[in-house]
Amino acid sequence: MPESKNWLERQLPEITANWSSLSLYRRFERVISIVLTLAIALLVLVAIFYLVANVFSLLFITTQDPFDYRLFQAVFDMVLTVLIAMEFNNSIVRTMEEEGRLGGFIHVEVVVLIAIMAVVRKFMVLEVDKLDPLHLLGLGGAILALGATYWLLKRAGSD
Template sequence: METKKSWLRKDLDALRLQWDMLTFYERFEQLVAHVLSVVISIIILVSLWQLIRAVISLLVSDALNPLDHAVYQTIFGMVMTLLIAMEFKHSITRVMARRDHIVQVKTVLLVALLAIARKFIILDPASAPAQIAALAFALMALGSVYWLMRQRDDPADATAAAQAERDRVAHSRSQP
């Protein structure tokens, strides 16, 4: 018990020291991040409860047929909504842990990709082809930007890409 108190005291002292080093705006940012984290946590819990109730209701009424498109749309639309909310929560948690000062663009792109994937899941099969094409184009554009940003930020991917480029150049020089 004594070691637990000293461990907690050390963590609180470190947190207090970090707080003292923050500027006014960084403190404001931290407070907003904590409030948003609580709000999104509540939204996630309520959404999870609604999903559980919907699945139980469908099980009791013997209507849970994943091959039925309407049931599939409802259940997986709710699951995707939960995933989107959890990704938002994760990005806010990163701000709270002081790993990032602001929400990262890659996270926003990932959430947008999830939202479009959710839209495809709940899309009515009889939707207009233009609407499907527009969603597909948006998905490809966001995916491309996300891939480019990941290539830029991920050192392992950047190293592999640089090595592939060096191999390509060396191969082209060795060709007569």
């Protein structure tokens, strides 16, 4: 007869898996991961609330033209910020699940992908009429460097 799992083991298997066999430091990492996950989840929930409230306000209360590009920039900025936070949170949870098999903490590939998303977000919200060419050149260089880094990481991982 299989052991009956308690509520915590059923609801959060990525947290409780192999707890007794973990070293003190691995337990510390897992607890920190849980705290970060909860904090980011709370941040995402608050951001979603403000996103919906701001979109409603922008579309129906304060704007005269719902097709104004600045409105789309503001909405995309908020959406991408939430997506970046969710991807970061997902990477923490995935790391807890993979901890026993692969070891380590956050994988560099995930950090590079999140950085690419952040730079793309920056490109989307740039004010075209107030654009400094050197600023654009710096962002372009950053995205090229991040893309090359991601390509190298994927290439090294496939060998």
